[in-house]
Amino acid sequence: MDLPNPSLAVVAALLVFFSGVSGAGGEVAEKRVPRFRFVDVAHDAGLTRVVHAGRPGKDHLLDSAGTGVAWLDFDKDGHLDAYIVNSWKMAEDRIVERGKNALYRNLGDGSFEDVTERSGTGGDGHWGCGVAVADYDADGWPDILVTNFGPNLLYRNRGDGSFENVAAQAGIEVPEWSTGAAFFDADGDGDLDLYIAGYIEATREEVLKARPTLDWKGVDKVAFGPFGLKGALDHFFLFDGTGSYAEFTAEAGLADRSRGFGFGVRTADLDADGDLDLYIANDSDANYFYRNEGGGTFQEVGLWTGAAFDVNGAAQAGMGVAVGDVDGDLNLDIVVTNFAEDFSTLYRSLGSGFFEDASAEAGVGGPSFPLLSWGASLADLDNDGDLDLTIANGHIYPQVDDHPQLSFSYRQPNLLLENIGSGRFIDVTDEAGPGFQLIEASRGLAAGDYDNDGDLDLLFSNLDEPPTLLRNESEKGSWLSLVLEIPPGRGPVIGTRVVVTAGGKRLIRDVASGGSYLSTHDHRLHFGLGSVGVVERIEITWPDGHRTVREEVAANQFLAISREP
Amino acid sequence: MKNRIWSGMILVGLMGLHAADAPLCQAQGQMSTPEELVASYNSLADVILGAKKTERHLVLSILAVTYSQAEAALDRAKRNIQAGKDARSDIEGLAALVAQLGNEGDAAVAGIRKRLLEGGHHHNAAGEQQGIYEEGFVVVTRAAKKGFLARAAEIGKLAAAPDAGALSTQWKKVQAQYEKLAGVEAR
Numbered sequence: 165m166d167l168p169n170p171s172l173a174v175v176a177a178l179l180v181f182f183s184g185v186s187g188a189g190g191e192v193a194e195k196r197v198p199r200f201r202f203v204d205v206a207h208d209a210g211l212t213r214v215v216h217a218g219r220p221g222k223d224h225l226l227d228s229a230g231t232g233v234a235w236l237d238f239d240k241d242g243h244l245d246a247y248i249v250n251s252w253k254m255a256e257d258r259i260v261e262r263g264k265n266a267l268y269r270n271l272g273d274g275s276f277e278d279v280t281e282r283s284g285t286g287g288d289g290h291w292g293c294g295v296a297v298a299d300y301d302a303d304g305w306p307d308i309l310v311t312n313f314g315p316n317l318l319y320r321n322r323g324d325g326s327f328e329n330v331a332a333q334a335g336i337e338v339p340e341w342s343t344g345a346a347f348f349d350a351d352g353d354g355d356l357d358l359y360i361a362g363y364i365e366a367t368r369e370e371v372l373k374a375r376p377t378l379d380w381k382g383v384d385k386v387a388f389g390p391f392g393l394k395g396a397l398d399h400f401f402l403f404d405g406t407g408s409y410a411e412f413t414a415e416a417g418l419a420d421r422s423r424g425f426g427f428g429v430r431t432a433d434l435d436a437d438g439d440l441d442l443y444i445a446n447d448s449d450a451n452y453f454y455r456n457e458g459g460g461t462f463q464e465v466g467l468w469t470g471a472a473f474d475v476n477g478a479a480q481a482g483m484g485v486a487v488g489d490v491d492g493d494l495n496l497d498i499v500v501t502n503f504a505e506d507f508s509t510l511y512r513s514l515g516s517g518f519f520e521d522a523s524a525e526a527g528v529g530g531p532s533f534p535l536l537s538w539g540a541s542l543a544d545l546d547n548d549g550d551l552d553l554t555i556a557n558g559h560i561y562p563q564v565d566d567h568p569q570l571s572f573s574y575r576q577p578n579l580l581l582e583n584i585g586s587g588r589f590i591d592v593t594d595e596a597g598p599g600f601q602l603i604e605a606s607r608g609l610a611a612g613d614y615d616n617d618g619d620l621d622l623l624f625s626n627l628d629e630p631p632t633l634l635r636n637e638s639e640k641g642s643w644l645s646l647v648l649e650i651p652p653g654r655g656p657v658i659g660t661r662v663v664v665t666a667g668g669k670r671l672i673r674d675v676a677s678g679g680s681y682l683s684t685h686d687h688r689l690h691f692g693l694g695s696v697g698v699v700e701r702i703e704i705t706w707p708d709g710h711r712t713v714r715e716e717v718a719a720n721q722f723l724a725i726s727r728e729p
Numbered sequence: 730m731k732n733r734i735w736s737g738m739i740l741v742g743l744m745g746l747h748a749a750d751a752p753l754c755q756a757q758g759q760m761s762t763p764e765e766l767v768a769s770y771n772s773l774a775d776v777i778l779g780a781k782k783t784e785r786h787l788v789l790s791i792l793a794v795t796y797s798q799a800e801a802a803l804d805r806a807k808r809n810i811q812a813g814k815d816a817r818s819d820i821e822g823l824a825a826l827v828a829q830l831g832n833e834g835d836a837a838v839a840g841i842r843k844r845l846l847e848g849g850h851h852h853n854a855a856g857e858q859q860g861i862y863e864e865g866f867v868v869v870t871r872a873a874k875k876g877f878l879a880r881a882a883e884i885g886k887l888a889a890a891p892d893a894g895a896l897s898t899q900w901k902k903v904q905a906q907y908e909k910l911a912g913v914e915a916r
Binding site: 463468476 | 875
């Protein structure tokens with residue numbers, strides 16, 4: 165049989181390889197009864213605003229980079245609200261419409277009210293990229309950072325339903341192409357510092373005048389880059405305690421020396437030494453793993469700890485990041501999403517800050533290989549006590565649809581990989597209900613229980629379409645959701661780590677900033693408990709090292725726990 | 730852009746060397762490429778091939794310096810281990826340097842390599858096509874890179890439990906990998 169071209173032959177060979185590796189998972193799948201079911205309720209729930217994405221032909225990479233989404237409870241009514249970043253609609257070099265970001269207030273009955281205007285969070289006409297949520301000023305109200313192509317916005321929550329942009333006063337505007345961002349206490353002084361990744365250097369004029377000029381597989385011209393374009397620097401800011409930030413990038417050891425094309429950012433204690441490290445997914449470059457050395461300084465250790473490259477030692481096109489313990493060993497593993505014809509990578513923790521690429525043996529590699537992947541979530545979607553992997557997908561070149569012989573499509577299904585225990589995954593997308601059969605060019609992804617029914621729902625942004633909200637209607641086990649609080653002025657919640665012991669299993673979660681693709685998950689910590697009715701023990705380690713323990717806690721509740729004085 | 734300007738200046742200069750002969754050549758007929766342009770192109774080829782050779786030497790120098798630094802880090806680590814002192818940072822430094830051998834330099838060098846790719850420069854274009862080299866790599870093959878990275882990780886893990894013997898074992902593998910590269914180069 166003649167294959168159409170060499171690249172397809174390579175793809176076919178790799179798919180055979182990966183499907184062989186994950187074959188054991190397939191056998192398990194044959195014996196399973198489908199229990200996942202997700203339904204798109206975005207329209208009925210009122211999440212209707214189209215997220216613009218430049219020109220139809222995606223002439224510049226900015227057109228196809230898409231935007232992030234966030235879950236937050238901005239009014240502290242106990243219901244998750246949604247924030248969705250928007251960009252511009254263009255026609256050739258003309259701006260047709262400057263899209264507005266949207267803040268949707270959860271009414272508690274399954275529907276949302278668009279409160280963008282009233283809240284003043286519409287994005288001020290900028291081309292939006294990402295979103296990170298944190299109470300940066302420690303006043304008890306969650307604030308919203310919007311990264312832009314152009315000056316960033318820091319919406320300070322006034323606590324009365326309205327916000328004010330204080331990015332200029334705070335000193336974090338960075339009028340470049342900013343992407344992923346994360347708030348975290350880098351130096352252990354009890355306030356939130358900030359890391360903002362940059363993608364490429366580009367002027368507005370270059371974006372407006374861009375045309376597809378890159379030859380793609382010899383069949384079409386597509387958007388140029390990222391090779392051929394200069395990487396934009398990442399920035400790190402220390403909070404000064406008075407509401408402002410000071411840039412400290414080089415001093416902290418975070419100089420972006422390769423000028424990596426930065427996208428996803430996630431903070432986590434990846435070496436389990438009690439402080440927060442930084443992980444940055446770089447597109448086409450080695451990913452950065454900045455290990456926190458204490459005192460606000462970092463060392464890039466990705467190259468020799470196994471967290472920078474794939475199993476072959478090759479740099480991949482990193483887009484999004486998810487962090488969680490997939491195999492139940494209480495070490496945090498990392499998933500990085502990548503370009504099409506390359507697999508999403510599971511960096512399995514070996515402990516003490518070392519990792520190995522376990523994508524193939526874990527069953528992540530095969531299903532993700534043909535897809536161009538972005539947002540990612542490690543969340544227990546069926547409440548069975550392990551973390552399932554959801555990946556948002558969509559190609560960057562709409563031109564691929566004109567060449568069906570290449571077996572690509574611009575709009576792609578999102579992927580649901582069920583953890584079948586011990587960190588092995590099987591692809592259950594086809595049996596995960598109508599929501600996972602939708603075909604979009606998705607980008608941002610955030611998991612959160614918006615209807616407070618004890619399971620995690622999924623919010624996606626899609627290019628040139630309204631968002632998708634997949635309500636979780638899966639069969640599920642019991643659960644526990646922790647709402648962690650620290651009294652204002654006593655330090656941030658971000659960085660808190662919790663270990664729950666239930667039914668003989670120990671489950672770890674962390675309160676994180678950043679993650680996925682330019683997005684923010686629900687900050688409440690969700691634990692799936694299977695058939696367990698009572699949790700034996702909850703151990704909370706707050707960012708300052710203080711510990712709180714609860715024992716014999718009933719399942720199936722949202723439990724607020726505040727740090728003792 | 731600067732590269733293109735520089736290349737253009739070289740070309741204009743080389744053409745200028747032969748410009749005075751142009752009328753004579755034209756008189757000799759139009760059936761072949763004028764000799765002066767052939768000569769100019771030949772001179773330019775010398776420049777391009779010379780630059781490629783220089784690039785190779787430069788990368789070899791980067792590797793040699795990195796290797797020397799690694800040897801020094803190894804010595805320090807061993808001395809500290811034998812003296813019962815903290816050798817963690819030396820061992821981690823050694824791991825980082827071995828990883829840099831695999832990566833043909835540190836992140837800053839990677840940034841420069843990216844710039845060259847931006848200009849369409851592939852030192853081992855044929856080798857890249859065959860999957861032997863990663864894009865832009867000059868000396869270190871994919872296989873060698875993988876080997877260095879694996880050794881770097883093993884060395885890094887020793888930082889938590891320093892062991893001079895284990896360090897030497899890993900270093901011998903690094904040494905063999907490096908000498909193999911150097912041997913190929915010598916041939």
